[in-house]
Amino acid sequence: MRCETGCRCAGGGGDNMKATITSTEYYLPAHVLSNDMVAVGSEDWTPEKIFEKTGVRQRHIASAEECSSDLAVRACEKLFASGCCKPEEIDFILLCTQSPDYFLPTTACLLQHRLGIPNAAGALDFNLGCSGYIYGLGLAKGLIETGQAKKVLLVTAETYSKFINTEDRSVRSIFGDAAAATLVTSIESASSGEFIGPFVYGTDGSGAENLIVPVGGMRARTVNEVEAVGDKFGNKRTCQDLYMNGAEIFTFTLRSVPKAVQQLLDKAQCSLADLDLVVFHQANKYMLDHLRKKISIPEEKFVIALSNSGNTVSSTIPIALTEAARDGRLRTGDKVMLVGFGVGYSWGAAIVQWRGGLS
Amino acid sequence: MNKAEFLPHLAQVIEADIGTMSESTVLNELPNWDSMRLLEVIALVDEQLGVNLNANQLAKCETVGQILDILGEKLAY
Numbered sequence: 001m002r003c004e005t006g007c008r009c010a011g012g013g014g015d016n017m018k019a020t021i022t023s024t025e026y027y028l029p030a031h032v033l034s035n036d037m038v039a040v041g042s043e044d045w046t047p048e049k050i051f052e053k054t055g056v057r058q059r060h061i062a063s064a065e066e067c068s069s070d071l072a073v074r075a076c077e078k079l080f081a082s083g084c085c086k087p088e089e090i091d092f093i094l095l096c097t098q099s100p101d102y103f104l105p106t107t108a109c110l111l112q113h114r115l116g117i118p119n120a121a122g123a124l125d126f127n128l129g130c131s132g133y134i135y136g137l138g139l140a141k142g143l144i145e146t147g148q149a150k151k152v153l154l155v156t157a158e159t160y161s162k163f164i165n166t167e168d169r170s171v172r173s174i175f176g177d178a179a180a181a182t183l184v185t186s187i188e189s190a191s192s193g194e195f196i197g198p199f200v201y202g203t204d205g206s207g208a209e210n211l212i213v214p215v216g217g218m219r220a221r222t223v224n225e226v227e228a229v230g231d232k233f234g235n236k237r238t239c240q241d242l243y244m245n246g247a248e249i250f251t252f253t254l255r256s257v258p259k260a261v262q263q264l265l266d267k268a269q270c271s272l273a274d275l276d277l278v279v280f281h282q283a284n285k286y287m288l289d290h291l292r293k294k295i296s297i298p299e300e301k302f303v304i305a306l307s308n309s310g311n312t313v314s315s316t317i318p319i320a321l322t323e324a325a326r327d328g329r330l331r332t333g334d335k336v337m338l339v340g341f342g343v344g345y346s347w348g349a350a351i352v353q354w355r356g357g358l359s
Numbered sequence: 360m361n362k363a364e365f366l367p368h369l370a371q372v373i374e375a376d377i378g379t380m381s382e383s384t385v386l387n388e389l390p391n392w393d394s395m396r397l398l399e400v401i402a403l404v405d406e407q408l409g410v411n412l413n414a415n416q417l418a419k420c421e422t423v424g425q426i427l428d429i430l431g432e433k434l435a436y
Binding site for chain 1: 387390391392393394395397398399401402405406411412413414415417418
């Protein structure tokens with residue numbers, strides 16, 4: 001569509017331009033951290049017990065030289081190699097990370113250069129954790145359906161392992177590094193329906209201290225002597241490491257997730273029975289099982305996809321989508337509910353009509 | 360649910376012997392008492408009593424009795 005002045009802009013965002021997910025891919029770093037390795041030195045933790053509770057058999061960990069942009073480049077290269085589009089077609093990069101290569105410049109700018117994406121493309125980072133993918137889809141939809149972009153590269157990339165103390169099993173057992181790339185494109189659609197949306201968002205900054213890296217930002221840049229302190233469960237961390245109050249996070253999800261699911265169903269005027277698949281942020285299996293039962297989501301519609309990669313923060317949902325599509329569990333036309341929740345606190349949920357694999 | 364009905368569930372979750380567990384049982388002395396157990400107690404209380412526990416209050420509990428105390432009137436006596 002062209003705007004009235006005849007210029008080559010994307011137009012004013014005609015009512016018939018809809019955003020859709022066209023393709024997803026992900027990349028996991030080569031190094032694997034097994035449950036055997038996590039359990040070393042602990043009397044209480046066995047490899048089997050770790051799997052039973054967390055649902056994680058292994059996580060992939062970035063090497064010392066590997067940063068979020070490196071993982072992101074690999075995920076995007078896989079996406080382009082699939083033939084869904086070429087780097088030169090991308091006109092916007094949205095990158096979600098909380099472990100950027102630098103404070104500045106923006107990691108999405110590094111990505112533009114390394115992938116050979118045109119200088120005419122817009123690029124920005126946004127800082128969110130486990131809810132990030134939902135927000136990224138919301139931003140991509142906004143850019144496309146207002147005519148600001150046609151092919152948005154939505155990237156989620158984290159190296160949380162660099163924040164994790166090797167003596168803190170409460171987080172080391174769960175989190176893994178990864179990046180995922182999602183191509184969100186503009187398609188003409190005669191129908192009034194949408195392929196991405198509706199959305200529900202939520203924020204509660206009162207939970208900030210429960211999932212935090214306290215030192216390293218401007219509030220407290222560095223400390224002279226960094227001492228690891230043990231907690232009552234024998235986990236050790238410094239103030240520069242990731243701290244997670246797991247129990248408090250769990251009660252937050254019990255408060256917010258079932259409510260967000262209901263709000264989204266109301267907004268979409270549908271019920272769980274109308275959905276083909278439900279993909280929650282893959283926090284850990286214990287939490288997911290409990291939430292699934294509490295919300296009465298049938299097991300066959302509920303995706304658990306963390307045994308090979310763990311909780312990869314904003315990448316868990318696109319990883320689960322990629323795997324579900326690969327396994328034939330997610331097919332074109334399927335209606336999928338996506339729910340992300342975590343650090344912030346921040347949460348978001350959306351319904352997506354799956355068109356992955358169609359270009 | 361009253362206290363007598365709730366206790367066997369709690370014993371199972373915290374891996375205590377229901378025969379010997381009492382209100383003075385010290386949580387830290389139980390085998391496998393760790394941060395994961397807190398999640399399991401929260402899940403149990405949510406499932407059985409429909410109550411969302413205050414996690415920080417729960418984390419401060421040192422004995423079985425203190426867990427029952429924070430449940431307070433949610434448990435019928």
